[in-house]
Amino acid sequence: MLPPVEQTKYLLDESELPRQWVNVRAEMPNPTLPILHPGTGEPVGPDDLAPLFPMEIILQEVSEEPEIAIPQEVLDIYRMWRPTPLYRAHRLEQAVGTRSRIFYKYEGTSPAGSHKPNTAVAQAFYNKREGRKRLSTETGAGQWGSALAFACKLLDLECKVYMVRASYDQKPFRRSMIQTWGASIVASPSEETESGRAILAEHPDSPGSLGIAISEAVEDAAGREDTAYSLGSVLNHVLLHQTVIGQEALAQMELAGAFPDVVIGCVGGGSNFAGLAFPFLREKIAGRDIDVLACEPAACPTLTRGLFAYDFGDTSKLTPLVPMHTLGHDFIPEPIHAGGLRYHGVAPLISQLVLDGLMRADAYLQNDVFASAVLFAGHEGIVPAPEAAHAIHGALETARAADEAGEQKTILFNLSGHGHFDMAAYDNYFAGKLVDVALEEEEIQRALAAIEGLPVPA
Numbered sequence: 001m002l003p004p005v006e007q008t009k010y011l012l013d014e015s016e017l018p019r020q021w022v023n024v025r026a027e028m029p030n031p032t033l034p035i036l037h038p039g040t041g042e043p044v045g046p047d048d049l050a051p052l053f054p055m056e057i058i059l060q061e062v063s064e065e066p067e068i069a070i071p072q073e074v075l076d077i078y079r080m081w082r083p084t085p086l087y088r089a090h091r092l093e094q095a096v097g098t099r100s101r102i103f104y105k106y107e108g109t110s111p112a113g114s115h116k117p118n119t120a121v122a123q124a125f126y127n128k129r130e131g132r133k134r135l136s137t138e139t140g141a142g143q144w145g146s147a148l149a150f151a152c153k154l155l156d157l158e159c160k161v162y163m164v165r166a167s168y169d170q171k172p173f174r175r176s177m178i179q180t181w182g183a184s185i186v187a188s189p190s191e192e193t194e195s196g197r198a199i200l201a202e203h204p205d206s207p208g209s210l211g212i213a214i215s216e217a218v219e220d221a222a223g224r225e226d227t228a229y230s231l232g233s234v235l236n237h238v239l240l241h242q243t244v245i246g247q248e249a250l251a252q253m254e255l256a257g258a259f260p261d262v263v264i265g266c267v268g269g270g271s272n273f274a275g276l277a278f279p280f281l282r283e284k285i286a287g288r289d290i291d292v293l294a295c296e297p298a299a300c301p302t303l304t305r306g307l308f309a310y311d312f313g314d315t316s317k318l319t320p321l322v323p324m325h326t327l328g329h330d331f332i333p334e335p336i337h338a339g340g341l342r343y344h345g346v347a348p349l350i351s352q353l354v355l356d357g358l359m360r361a362d363a364y365l366q367n368d369v370f371a372s373a374v375l376f377a378g379h380e381g382i383v384p385a386p387e388a389a390h391a392i393h394g395a396l397e398t399a400r401a402a403d404e405a406g407e408q409k410t411i412l413f414n415l416s417g418h419g420h421f422d423m424a425a426y427d428n429y430f431a432g433k434l435v436d437v438a439l440e441e442e443e444i445q446r447a448l449a450a451i452e453g454l455p456v457p458a
């Protein structure tokens with residue numbers, strides 16, 4: 001038999017599925033700042049959020065419990081694809097000639113093709129239990145919209161998806177998938193909401209953004225008794241639900257007889273990154289030496305060039321004020337192909353961990369990211385989602401730097417989804433049509449002017 005570290009796949013039995021979510025809030029050296037009501041400037045309370053979210057989710061948002069039990073009904077659905085595999089990238093390591101070991105956790109085996117169902121199922125479950133009949137949401141890449149449509153189908157809820165126009169046009173088959181699971185879908189900005197109409201009046205050709213689509217979905221939910229809003233990233237409860245990823249990965253790395261020196265994920269709103277990293281960060285906070293790296297697009301460099309400030313989560317200023325790194329709520333990133341990373345803000349938990357020096361971030365250009373995606377696919381077989389390819393690129397850069405320094409690292413990254421609906425982006429890359437967007441400092445300063453006058457973090 002091969003020694004454990006030579007193995008390629010590390011698989012867990014269904015009986016080893018984590019029974020709880022890990023709440024990093026309970027371990028953080030500094031708490032996150034409260035989310036504020038934009039009218040009063042006071043922290044929002046459960047009653048402010050009740051029109052949009054079920055109470056169980058609101059309680060999870062503010063929970064200080066270190067672990068939260070996963071309901072049996074959610075576990076029964078997770079079992080359809082979880083635990084997901086962890087791979088050792090032997091062939092990629094050989095191809096690039098690194099001395100480092102590269103492992104990846106693969107979330108693309110879910111029915112929707114990414115990590116997103118981990119929270120979609122939990123959110124649909126709590127909404128159903130509290131009597132909601134319908135959920136509204138935004139989607140960037142289409143992965144989140146697919147995941148929520150899938151979860152709503154299984155739990156017999158209606159689902160309405162506002163899909164960012166750029167992705168809606170780039171990915172017609174994500175639309176079909178969302179409809180296959182019974183949800184209705186419209187391109188955002190749309191004529192169906194006041195927010196959408198206002199943006200279209202000013203910018204009829206708007207490519208949309210996650211911030212705009214969030215405005216539309218929040219407005220939809222706020223206007224209907226039977227409807228709650230569901231967010232695919234950023235908020236504490238979403239990151240919490242994703243921690244099944246890292247808990248499984250910890251057990252799988254143990255099977256491999258290894259522990260990562262570096263843990264890597266791509267960051268849009270921060271949920272897949274947190275899902276992998278938070279269970280490891282718990283170990284780091286307890287004193288273990290781990291480098292934790294978030295990878296983002298240079299066209300939307302929230303963590304590397306944004307300001308830590310209070311800002312709206314959406315473009316039309318319908319959400320509470322969130323303490324986070326932001327590029328400004330009216331920043332519209334270029335329509336790069338990693339649609340799920342085109343968000344002006346990021347999860348407050350991640351911002352706080354960056355401020356506390358517990359993790360760091362780096363930003364990459366899309367042609368470099370696609371080169372790494374193609375290299376990866378050529379040796380590991382899986383065609384990655386463009387978002388996930390940022391983590392691949394981060395892992396390869398980390399391995400390269402280690403080789404140059406004469407070091408040998410154990411690297412673990414999250415392959416958050418497959419790219420089977422992203423082949424138009426690959427086509428554009430092969431045709432040399434991808435533009436590397438060097439975001440000008442003036443544009444960042446212009447967009448940040450939108451947050452002037454908002455409360456400033458103490």
Ligand SMILES: Cc1ncc(COP(=O)(O)O)c(C=O)c1O
Nearest residue numbers: 143233268269270271272340417
């Ligand atoms: C495959 C994939 N990875 C990553 C992301 C980014 O989201 P998050 O930062 O919440 O993981 C998305 C978002 O749509 C996605 O589809």
